[in-house]
Amino acid sequence: MITVGLARIGNDPAVRYTQDGKAVLELSLAYNYGRKGQDGNYATQWVNASLWGERCEKIVNYLHKGGQVVVQLSDLHLNEYTKQDGTKGVNLRALIRDLQLVGKPQAKEPAPHEQFEKPASQPAKDADLIDDIPF
Numbered sequence: 001m002i003t004v005g006l007a008r009i010g011n012d013p014a015v016r017y018t019q020d021g022k023a024v025l026e027l028s029l030a031y032n033y034g035r036k037g038q039d040g041n042y043a044t045q046w047v048n049a050s051l052w053g054e055r056c057e058k059i060v061n062y063l064h065k066g067g068q069v070v071v072q073l074s075d076l077h078l079n080e081y082t083k084q085d086g087t088k089g090v091n092l093r094a095l096i097r098d099l100q101l102v103g104k105p106q107a108k109e110p111a112p113h114e115q116f117e118k119p120a121s122q123p124a125k126d127a128d129l130i131d132d133i134p135f
Contacts (some may be wrong), residue, residue, distance in 0.1 A: 003094075004072045006102065007031050010046065013054050013063045025056035027063070027096070029071060049073060051096040062101055072098035 010028035017023055027049050032042035049071065053058075063069070073094035083089045 003074075003076060005031055007047070007069055007071050009063055009065055009067045009069060012065045013060055015060050023053060023057050025051040025060055025063075027051070029069075036047075045092070047073065047092045047094055048079075049096045051099060053120045055099075059099065059101075068102040070100045070102060071096055115128065 004030045007029040010030050011026075011084065013025055013027055015023050015025050015083070028046045029049055031045045031047065033045060036042055074097045076094045079091050079093040080088050
């Protein structure tokens, strides 16, 4: 079964790698459905979805928490797990077959790296340049 829909991203995505070097991107997707409730909000269905391969490495910088995407999902299934308190939990999981950005894509700023101060340079004089020539 394949489902297509507009979703909001519920987490800041990051690419991780399997032991054999395959890239995988995990997204928490929020789908609104039905009519607005008495509180003025729509009901929300959360889906944990995975995107595999090179594409996730290329698209991760354009995805951010709260951003909207149109997603085509396959292999939609319930996943049972044990919570930290020992009780059983269930979540909806899927594979992302296709993902399209909605709106104007904005790349995230790269993580700031240590910045080293450049030494103050003074304009070189012609005589200084001649002395630096090795021949």
